[in-house]
Amino acid sequence: MSPGRGTESPHAGKSRRNAGQETELGEMERLWGQARAELQKIVGADSFSTWIEPLRLTGVQDGTATIACPTRFLSDWVSRHYSDDIVKVLDRMGGPVQRLSFETRSQTARQAAAPAVKRPAPRPASEEELAAPLDSRFTFENFVVGKPNELAHAAARRVAEGGPVTFNPLFLYGGVGLGKTHLMHAIARELQIRQPEARVLYLSAEQFMYRFVQALRDRTVMDFKELFRTVSVLMVDDVQFIAGKDSTQEEFFHTFNTLVDQGKQIVISADRAPGEIKDMEERIKSRLQCGLVVDLHPTDYELRLGILQSKTDSFRTQYPGLQIAPGVLEFLAHRITSNVRVLEGALQRLFAFASLMGREITLDMTQECLADILRANDRKVSIEEIQRKVAEHYNIRLADMIGPKRVRIVARPRQIAMYLAKQMTSRSLPEIGRRFGGRDHTTIMHGVKKIEELRGSDRSLAEDIDLLRRLLEA
């Protein structure tokens, strides 16, 4: 079985591509890349990864966008639930698009083999149809390791080596967008490379449920069971989805037990620890805890910076010649703390914007282009909190933050507080000025600039600022 196969464009194998087709494909990829980011916001992360992620845009002609879909099941679902959203987004981004047309391999094959009016009888889903496609970007090489995810990464690596099963299941959990799916795909891909004969089945819990329901409806449950119970490695993403879905849980439990008894490796991911999944049967929770449970912690500054650097390197090949000013990545790593997906989307938008404008990526451009993301990520640190912390740290009175004293022992901490207020809140310079005793915005700008300069030359001041920032973020 090859879960990866489904990720290719249906055109990928064509040998006679000319330069025009290449350009068109590239353009479709770019347009789809932008549309995906929008769609994710509209449909939410979970539905996005299950239903939209496996799709590819292969062409737009006469108002019809053609979407390649790995399975018929997926295209039916997407067409019923998401076509309006997809049309709207594509139309806005590159249009004009008024309708969608789906192409699936199985459909193409069936159409070629049978007259269009003849409906095929229900048949059990094949293993290839059950598997979710793997994203080719989600490899171990592309996964940046830092303190918050090192244990999860090491455990994933171990499982991917495919040696004797030492912990079963491997249970990975963590908040939204912290790399669970990335690690799952990396494991599946690596196992396929190392053991091409192994049957690795990767799918989301949501897909497990829909397939199970479909099998019930089509009376092919025995085939469904058989298929799941004969894989070498079973990987189920977002298992919390089946909580509260009684018969699916039951089926999952039996599948799980059979595979564990046979010594087959199982890898599970969820958004929380097994014990914390509400409406999950106790016996399943305890089974899930039998192996190794590791969590992906929220990212820290260093990890975010590492990820940004690595993504910047790959964007550079996509947008050759684009310059990025010093300090931009550090600024993003400080300000966007929600999750890696958002961080990645922000960088992607920034590169696209800068390439359209033909300009270097500067701090100003970053603030302008990402204003919405930055606002949403505002940690709600108030200017008053910043002033208090800085005053405490330098042992000066809070009143001196807003007072008129100009002696350096007071003026410098005040400027540091201004700088942090600019960096850590979305307040404008005049607003900051008002909170510093009604100072003019040019005074604030001067203070911010001064500290920016000093950060480069005065190591102890730079350390003070980092410490203060961490205290404020905590």
Ligand SMILES: Nc1ncnc2c1ncn2[C@@H]1O[C@H](COP(=O)(O)OP(=O)(O)OP(=O)(O)O)[C@@H](O)[C@H]1O
């Ligand atoms: N350590 C990392 N290094 C590089 N990229 C990462 C890292 N962590 C996450 N990402 C990227 O962030 C994005 C979100 O990650 P992923 O989809 O794996 O999150 P998730 O934990 O499965 O989230 P969800 O709960 O929403 O399903 C992906 O594009 C992924 O490649």
